[in-house]
Amino acid sequence: MxxxxxxxxxxxxxxxxxxxxxxxxxxxxxxxxxxxxxxxxxxxxxxxxxxxxxxxxxxxxxxxxxxxxxxxxxxxxxxxxxxxxxxxxxxxxxxxxxxxxxxxxxxxxxxxxxxxxxxxxxxxxxxxxxxxxxxxxxxxxxxxxxxxxxxxxxxxxxxxxxxxxxxxxxxxxxxxxxxxxxxxxxxxxxxxxxxxxxxxxxxxxxxxxxxxxxxxxxxxGFQSLRFLLTNTRVPRETQVQVANVRKLQEKFPSVVNPMLDAIHEISVSCKDLFAQEDQDRSHLLSRFGELVDVNHGLLAALGVSHPALEKVREISSKLGLKSKLTGAGGGGCALTLIRDDVTPETVAVIKQLLEAEGFQCMETQVGxxxxxxxxxxxxxxxxxxxxxxxxxxxxxxxxxxxx
Amino acid sequence: MxxxxxxxxxxxxxxxxxxxxxxxxxxxxxxxxxxxxxxxxxxxxxxxxxxxxxxxxxxxxxxxxxxxxxxxxxxxxxxxxxxxxxxxxxxxxxxxxxxxxxxxxxxxxxxxxxxxxxxxxxxxxxxxxxxxxxxxxxxxxxxxxxxxxxxxxxxxxxxxxxxxxxxxxxxxxxxxxxxxxxxxxxxxxxxxxxxxxxxxxxxxxxxxxxxxxxxxxxxxGFQSLRFLLTNTRVPRETQVQVANVRKLQEKFPSVVNPMLDAIHEISVSCKDLFAQEDQDRSHLLSRFGELVDVNHGLLAALGVSHPALEKVREISSKLGLKSKLTGAGGGGCALTLIRDDVTPETVAVIKQLLEAEGFQCMETQVGxxxxxxxxxxxxxxxxxxxxxxxxxxxxxxxxxxxx
CATH class of the missing domain: 3.30.230.10 (Ribosomal Protein S5; domain 2)
Incomplete structure (x- = not known):
């Protein structure tokens, strides 16, 4: 038994x-x-x-x-x-x-x-x-x-x-x-x-x-990555956010469609990034961080960010770290990429700053x-x-x- | 003489x-x-x-x-x-x-x-x-x-x-x-x-x-619009910003090119907006504000915003107003659309909040x-x-x- x-x-x-x-x-x-x-x-x-x-x-x-x-x-x-x-x-x-x-x-x-x-x-x-x-x-x-x-x-x-x-x-x-x-x-x-x-x-x-x-x-070829996961504790409203993007897309299809194409190409670029053999890991992480940054920007441009998520971005950006919302947005969680060269002290500082905003932080890995x-x-x-x-x-x- | x-x-x-x-x-x-x-x-x-x-x-x-x-x-x-x-x-x-x-x-x-x-x-x-x-x-x-x-x-x-x-x-x-x-x-x-x-x-x-x-x-058909113009007093660095966008575009052309297309289509949508005859002015201003919002988002996604410009966005957004950076970004000025229904009291409040950040505000019109x-x-x-x-x-x- x-x-x-x-x-x-x-x-x-x-x-x-x-x-x-x-x-x-x-x-x-x-x-x-x-x-x-x-x-x-x-x-x-x-x-x-x-x-x-x-x-x-x-x-x-x-x-x-x-x-x-x-x-x-x-x-x-x-x-x-x-x-x-x-x-x-x-x-x-x-x-x-x-x-x-x-x-x-x-x-x-x-x-x-x-x-x-x-x-x-x-x-x-x-x-x-x-x-x-x-x-x-x-x-x-x-x-x-x-x-x-x-x-x-x-x-x-x-x-x-x-x-x-x-x-x-x-x-x-x-x-x-x-x-x-x-x-x-x-x-x-x-x-x-x-x-x-x-x-x-x-x-x-x-x-x-x-x-x-x-x-x-x-x-x-995906390599495990370290992240700080921040729960803003602002309730997500998935249906509302999906509906808002739809409304924007219906109003300005010629503007929104290429934005969705750009987001598509971020995933393709991410795939290409990990497909490159023998590449320097710090180069990989730097490029991945840039994709994180651009994807968040595009999501914010689609109107699905939230002041709490922007606060996460503001705090992490001051420490040279890249963040994005993850999921439907309008609240919920943000991911902050912890590059290999980020010191435990920096992670402690950012956690402290984020928790002072009432957010919940968890260090974790993805992949x-x-x-x-x-x-x-x-x-x-x-x-x-x-x-x-x-x-x-x-x-x-x-x-x-x-x- | x-x-x-x-x-x-x-x-x-x-x-x-x-x-x-x-x-x-x-x-x-x-x-x-x-x-x-x-x-x-x-x-x-x-x-x-x-x-x-x-x-x-x-x-x-x-x-x-x-x-x-x-x-x-x-x-x-x-x-x-x-x-x-x-x-x-x-x-x-x-x-x-x-x-x-x-x-x-x-x-x-x-x-x-x-x-x-x-x-x-x-x-x-x-x-x-x-x-x-x-x-x-x-x-x-x-x-x-x-x-x-x-x-x-x-x-x-x-x-x-x-x-x-x-x-x-x-x-x-x-x-x-x-x-x-x-x-x-x-x-x-x-x-x-x-x-x-x-x-x-x-x-x-x-x-x-x-x-x-x-x-x-x-x-x-362009109609004159009211704006609050905010000078963040953060010096612009036009060449630096232009070069940074170029670097991003060279790294991720498949991502950045559709973003540039989306920005192009914002101008086209703006033209279409003013070309519509007999339209309700409040509808026009609401649509225009959405284009302002999306264009700023795309510029931020291209990396040319600045914490001071994001502060302008945060403050104006709390009062239901739409802002974008104007010009090269990385500092310089932001435009906040003042719809016709915005009360002088609201304008006074936003000016006060922005000036408290050390910014210089000027009410003006465009067009x-x-x-x-x-x-x-x-x-x-x-x-x-x-x-x-x-x-x-x-x-x-x-x-x-x-x-």
Whole structure:
């Protein structure tokens, strides 16, 4: 009865937010802030769930949960969502609808219905089965950093791992694809109509380029970059910002369209930058910083910045650092590139200045590994798992990554 | 022996700075801040010059100044600059070279050499001739607001008027063209290789569109607009900014070129805006403000803004007003559009906030009349002329305009 940790990163959009709505290429990378999950068998027939980040602490009897034994495409998820099952589960969890808590619970039970194998065995052998499922996330919820995708990837990986789907002979690519597809199912439960970018980045790690309606492609040669991530705590209003850009584009298409083209070309230039072999890393970072600067400028010109985001720019620019908003803008988060030559003292100063404005700062990297699994030698208590902090999980060296 | 005032506006670039370097269209308008000139005959053979704005107070004997009696293309200026004359005059004025003061003096003497007719008459009749020439300008010198062009247009008009070139039967267009061509000569004396845009805007008034190597065209239907002009007092560094944009364009041509296209299209959209007949003025101003906003954003994205210019944007944006840098950027001036519905109280508040930052604010309009002449009934003293303030000249109703 093994105990597993699974771990999956959040994501940030590096370049191309908003332009992606108009069919342009965008670039996203995995974020060093991750969700970490404990999954281990129980023997009392219960799923014991602890998700403190969304205030979900609950236990369900496995025998009460619907179970799908066969389906088209096994072991990959069915091509269409099982709406009947979704409705059943909605009634079953009996939590206020469409809260982070209820969506997280339903996503878990939806994947459980397909992937859980040990409850059948338990019935036959008289054992009750069940498992502990706990998640701690270092990602702020609802900040555009892919916290739900990192949850979905952790969840899919945990259930696939516990039920033996990842221990077969398949290639790493096959296993990664299986995880990503089930994580996408969980994302659909949570979001309705997700793009699939967040779960893909979280599964693969590194950086990807994507375009509406086209396959998400890893960005070749991408090197991990250090960033200071600043949450302005100004609520994002994604729909409002998207609508404002649309209004501007409809008023002045001849002006706005080439701006969207320019943003598209920033992602292409970023790709070209990492494709150059043997280049000096400080040159790479300097060029990347310039792209950061220009992309923010174009987003501001499209009207999606915010005084708080401009404040981040003002403070970082005084220290010679390049920042841009990330995501829909109008609030939310900004990324500040920390070049390799930036001293810890400078980072401390900028953090202090930003925090004095009421912002929340986190040092992190972009482009690190995707989903990972760790098999523990012995069961641990949920309390012990929940007591571990970000540094504990980051210090673990022997994750098995699928990227 | 009549006494004349001449008056000519400065200019501001409304849209297209920097992009114009790459062959894109830009838009400029005449500025409500003007230079005003007194010219009247003397009988002692002296040109008595008072230009307090460039610290030039001098008197020259007419008989010592070279005189060109005939030239190709008369009365229009010769097609090439008279370099021999320029050298002679440089020695004659005996002021430190290439100061605003020496250039203003040489420009005056250069035009005098061609245009002065009364010194010949004086010699024959035993009268000594001569004239007073005094200028007061409301334009800050070296702020990118066309102060030298407004001086050049005032100067050309004053000498043409005093010497009878503007009193013939020619059309207004002919006279305007004669003024503009001589003003361009003065600009060449002052700047070496001017574009001709500043003197054209100053002569014509209103607004113009221009493109490198093409004819400067008036912007049809342009309506006068109110602006708050803010001088950040941060010195401009035109060459540095132009070079920085060039560097960015060379590094990322595929990104920067569509940005320059977008700026081009802002001027085109501005033209289209004013070409629409019977449109609501508040709608026009709202659209114009959006173009102001986007153009500044694009300039900032090109890297030519400055914290002081961003401060102007921040303050005006809090009061719901749209601003952009004007000119080369990296310092210099910003324009804030004052819509018709903006109350005097709001204008007072924004001025107060901007002045508290150490900036200099001037309320003015863009798109007013070009060069004007006023014939006074009786001579006045230089001291009296110099005592008049901006409001005095603005209150004069019966200027003869050539636009």
């Amino acid at each position: 093994p105990t597993y940790f699974t771990s999956a990163p959040g994501k940030v959009i590096l370049f191309g937010e908003h332009a992606v709505v108009y069919g342009k290429v965008a670039t996203a990378g995995s974020l060093g802030l991750r969700s970490n999950t404990l999954i281990q068998n129980r023997t009392d027939g219960l799923i014991q769930v602890n998700l403190p980040d969304v205030q979900l602490v609950s236990a369900w009897k496995i025998k009460d949960i619907p179970h799908q034994t066969t389906w088209e495409g096994y072991p990959y998820p069915p091509s269409t969502m099982n709406m009947t099952l979704l409705e059943q589960l909605g009634t079953f969890v009996d939590l206020a609808e469409h809260t982070n808590r209820s969506q997280a619970a339903i996503a878990l039970l939806y994947l459980h219905s397909y992937l859980s194998t040990n409850d059948d065995v338990d019935m036959a052998g008289g054992i009750q089965g069940g498992y502990d499922f706990s998640v701690r996330s270092n990602l702020p919820v609802g900040a555009g950093l892919g916290s739900s995708a990192s949850y979905s990837v952790c969840l899919a990986t945990a259930l696939l791992q516990l039920n033996g789907y990842l221990s077969g002979e398949g290639t790493k690519e096959d296993k990664r694809d299986l995880i990503n597809q089930w994580a996408f199912q969980a994302e659909k439960v949570i979001h309705g109509n997700p793009s699939g970018i967040d779960n893909t980045v979280s599964t693969l790690g590194g950086a990807v380029m994507f375009k509406k309606g086209e396959k998400i492609e890893p960005l070749p 690190g590994p995707g989903v990972g699994v760790l098999t523990l030698g012995a069961p641990i208590t949920i309390a012990e798992f929940l007591s571990h902090d970000r540094a504990y999980f980051e210090a673990i060296q022997h994750w098995t990554y699928f990227s | 009549p006494t004349y005032f001449t008056s000519a506006p400065g200019k501001v670039i409304l849209f297209g700075e920097h992009a114009v370097v790459y062959g894109k269209v830009a838009t400029a308008g005449s500025l409500g801040l003007r230079s005003n000139t007194l010219i009247q005959n003397r009988t002692d053979g002296l040109i008595q010059v008072n230009l307090p704005d460039v610290q030039l107070v001098s008197a020259w004997k007419i008989k010592d100044i070279p005189h060109q009696t005939t030239w190709e293309g008369y009365p229009y200026p010769p097609s090439t600059m008279n370099m021999t004359l320029l050298e002679q005059l440089g020695t004659f004025v005996d002021l430190a070279e290439h100061t605003n003061r020496s250039q203003a003096a040489i420009a005056l003497l250069y035009l005098h050499s061609y245009l002065s007719t009364n010194d010949d008459v004086d010699m024959a009749g035993g009268i000594q001739g001569g004239y007073d020439f005094s200028v007061r300008s409301n334009l800050p010198v070296g702020a990118g607001l066309g102060s030298s062009a407004s001086y050049s247009v005032c100067l050309a008009t004053a000498l043409l008027q005093l010497n009878g070139y503007l009193s013939g039967e020619g059309t207004k267009e002919d006279k305007r063209d004669l003024i503009n061509q001589w003003a361009f000569q003065a600009e060449k004396v002052i700047h070496g290789n001017p574009s001709g845009i500043d003197n054209t805007v100053s002569t014509l008034g209103g607004a113009v569109m221009f493109k490198k190597g093409e004819k400067i065209e008036p912007l049809p 007013g009349p070009g060069v004007g002449v006023l014939t006074l009934g009786a001579p006045i003293t230089i001291a009296e002329f110099l005592s008049h303030d901006r409001a005095y000249f603005e209150a004069i109703q019966h200027w003869t305009y050539f636009s």
